[in-house]
Amino acid sequence: MSTTKKIAVGTLAAALGVTTLTACGGGSDKASDSGTGSKTVTLVSHDSFNASPAVLKEFTKRTGYTVKVLKSGDAGEAVNKAILTKGAPQGDVFFGVDNTLLSRALDNGLFEPYEAKGLDRVPDTVRLDKDKHRVTPVDTGEICVNYDKKYFADKKLAPPQTFDDLAKPAYKDLLVVENPERSSPGLGFLLGTAAKYGDDGWQDYWKKLKANGVKVVDSWELAYNQEFSGSAGGRKAKGDRPLVVSYASSPPVEVLYSEPQPAEAPTGVSTGTCFQQTEFAGLLTGAKNAEGGKALIDFLIGKTFQEDMPLQMFVNPVVKDAKLPELFTKHGAEVAEPYTVAPEKIAEKRDGWIQTWSSLVLK
């Protein structure tokens, strides 16, 4: 196998020279660096990763390292790819493994221990690997039910605030959720109900939700842009569900991407329905530039990056000294006590729960 491979690879090496030459010259700058140079540190992440160019330049100025970002699909896909390439990683640092996927990553030995500088500013509650330091928490976010303010105002109905509320007859046929099998907010919402009602109680709750006319769609995009009546896309599509599972940060984003920006967000958050997601970063096993990687992890929990994050990825900083942008303080929701489930438990129960959920709700 490996000799065949080497021969094939060798044969192609020459051929590829031709290909590269005939390929467009405009891309030469991109081809110049494959990320192994000691002055480049490569960050592997999911598609939602974003940072201001100025912030990344700041990192280069401080440390001398240039960051190269590789986006590797949605969160689950990115983690799975990292696991597949263990030993010959695509980069030095991985960012974007959350608490629902953390056990899978740790069990597969994806990360090298590294204790980041400034970790003392991060609350204990989100430091899930605090003994071994294989991962460092970088941000948190909440998956919560969002509501269409106008709908409830017109109906003179109080928007629901808790899981229990959602099962009440007053909110019949109003909620749309995502399929936990295929969508990460859908999974978060299911985990939230499991945290709230316990291992054996959530099934009954979902039976009630089903009886109350909950609608399931496959993706966040469909739920939010098509079914939900409070979003810009949903209004256009004449969505008729005023309740949707989304993020606590969705209302400020809804304001941000409107022209002109409204004085008040059109949507609100049912703060009693939130599941907390924490995203971690770690130094990949076999990283070629471990020193640069360590510097990058330090930087990720530094004040500059943490304060840039909210408007780039719509998540909350983990460090206590980072200030939230005004947009978030004005339109965002304060979630006092989000639900959460231990990563080991998620790893153990997740597939069974999803299967049970499917047979309860979809069939």
Add this chain to the structure above:
Amino acid sequence: MVLARPEVATRRRAALRAGALRAGLMALPVAFFAVFFALPVAAIVGRGLRTEDGAWQAGRLVDVLGRPDIAGVLWFTTWQALASTALTLLVALPGAYVLARFDFPGKALLRAVVTVPFVLPTVVVGTAFLALLGRGGLLDEMWGVRLDTTVWAVLLAHVFFNYAVVVRTVGGLWAQLDPRQEEAARVLGASRLGAWRRVTLPALAPAVAAAALMVFLFTYTSFGIVQILGGPAYRTLEAEIYRQTAQLLDLRAAAVLTLVQFAAVGAILAVHARTVRRRETALKLVDPRSTARRPRGPGQWALLGGVLLTVLLLLLLPLGVLVERSFDGGLGYYRALQHVDAGGGTFLVPPVEAIGNSLEYAAAATAIAVLVGGLAAAALTRRAGRLVRGFDALLMLPLGVSAVTVGFGFLITLDEPPLDLRSSWLLVPLAQALVGVPFVVRTMLPVLRAVDARLREAAAVLGASPWRVWREVDLPLVGRALAVAAGFAFAVSLGEFGATVFIARPDNPTLPVAVARLLGRPGELNYGQAMALSTILMVVCAVALLLLERIRADRSGEL
């Protein structure tokens, strides 16, 4: 044994030289497919089917196939593909006839327009169909009918995608059938229908079969459309492979399903190769321009009208809805595309840069596809035989293999120098070229085969070396086909979505990726920009195809 006589040795040398030339031409295509297709796919399947110590586990096949949910997926995949194929033929055959036999103003435009859907990315099509069939869509507005999350939405979208396959494959041949054959049958006493049934239909049947098989192949491996329009209840084999690989990392199940799909696609391609071969033989073809007539009589005008109406409702309306939504805010969404951040920062690059990225990637992918496909076609022309036909069909296999399988395969195979391409921008065009090559070969091969071998001999006798023969004889004759092939490869990679998203890449989003990302965020501007970018993508594709119509050679291949 007697000593080899000198002439035996020279004969052997000549045969060796011919063999070396063919081998030389084949080396690049074979290496390309070995390294960028066979190896990655074999590696990822091997991971799934072998234990840690490398022993093959054939038993896993039975385990996975025995699962009831998997059986359900197989059943749905098959029946929806059959239904989609039947529906596509039903809707598109009249279109094929009209475009083949009628002459009317705007015909070239119409032909380009019906091809646009084929090269559009599924995200865009899915969004368009949601806007049409979903909540608040046109059907909902007018009759209160909603088809999203029903299988009808999937079937209609499949017809939308594959209309061009039938029109181009069947219509292309129909236009070249000599109408005098039908006239001869009429003179011999056959009725109009009888003449069509006895003369035209048998001549057309292999082309219809070939088109049907291609549609079956495309719908059998449908992914994006089913994901977006199918709702939670429907899942194809391809979608299941994606889920098992990318989401669940159950490589065992994914490997088994990949093998099942491989077997199915292999069977389809084998049958397809047979029908194509049958079609190539024994038909007397004429210049398509000589067979088209102005429609005559109310019947023919009604047929033309019916086809135009179908195209309008099925093909243009979904696209129109997208365009309409992109102009909701006047030109606001288009203007917003030029900014890095519309008020806070989303993209590292402004979406309009995605257009540039797309064009760059597509140009690179086209160059690779034309190089690899052109060499393969040149090598395949030199000799017909079982082996060559086999390779011909083999080139089509990438169309039937899940992009996620290839993408994940890249990750675990292209990790050693000199081919550590995993984080190179080149990987995206390489993956796109994998899809483009079959189209290049399909377009070039019939033309190259149609070049009279004695024309090459005439040039050689006049003193032209083999290279010179190719330059002086083949190239001028296939130049137009080459342009068509390049254009098609360009359009296909422009809309390519699968390979692009499954490959980890530096942040140079292509148009389809940018659209998908914009749709993944809340907010009016994001949604509007997604519509605007989709519209731009559509226009770019349409312009590319319209240019192709102008240079399209009379005899170039079907797709």
Add this chain to the structure above:
Amino acid sequence: MLVLEDVTVRFGARAAVDAVSLEVADHEIVCVLGPSGSGKSTLLRVVAGLKPVDAGRVLLDGADQAGVPVHRRGVGLMFQDHQLFPQRDVAGNVAFGLRVRGASRKEQAARVAELLDLVGLPGAGGRAVAALSGGEQQRVALARALAPGPRLLMLDEPLGQLDRGLRERLVVELRQLFGRLGTTVLAVTHDQGEAFALADRVVVMRDGRIAQSGTPLQVWRRPASEFVARFLGFDNVVAATVTGAVADTVWGKVPVPAGTAQGAARLLVRPAGVRLGDPADGLRCTVEGRTFRGHHVAVRLRPESGPVLEAACPLRDAPGEGAVVGVTFAADEVVVLG
């Protein structure tokens, strides 16, 4: 100039060319004549290098051509259906061989003009080849083949697709032209009229072997075998036993030329040697049909015994259909076949 030594070419088990040896001298015009499938076109392809030999040697000017690729052999080949390059005009076609040899534009233009004059198409350089008539295409193909000055010009059914009148005129023109230029020519055709009019020497082929070789007159006068005789259109062939100056046949006694070998033989009586007379004299025959052949009438005769006979007689002497005549044979038109 050209020497073939025991050249054999096989297609699978069948030998298309079977141990053929042939020489073409400088300035000689040799015409290979044979029915389709006799291997004559394959012979040309072998010489051009388009078809490798399975055994034997091909020598040009004494040099073995084994391993010399097509484009370095310096021979010209005019294809059966001309194979003009459709994407080039007349001048582009004629100049092709000069261009690939790197001739300057000026040389090319001069030579093209010269050749177009030579083939009777002066000033046609700018015309599209698709717009040419069959005869014009033939002339352009000839000009193209001649342009690089090949040491040997090969013609494959040069006039095959043209109508009869044009063919007869062109064949005379060609012979004059080649004579004037001193071109060495190897042509193949299935048309004996064409071969005899064009060639210095005719080679008749059958099933990949040479059946007879000689000047047109030699071949015409003394076909070497029944095959050659019948291929040349002579059907009055019959089994005979020669005794002295007379042969015994089913047609009765036939006189043979002096010195004919004794014993069993096949006998050809050329139609001109079939004399018609009074029914009382000679072999009694009924006239079955008459075919007007221009300068004579071919009369088809059914004898009382033996196969049908053909006689050639002058127009005014031709008997009517159904008439009964007596046939005698002239010894100088009788050929004993090998």
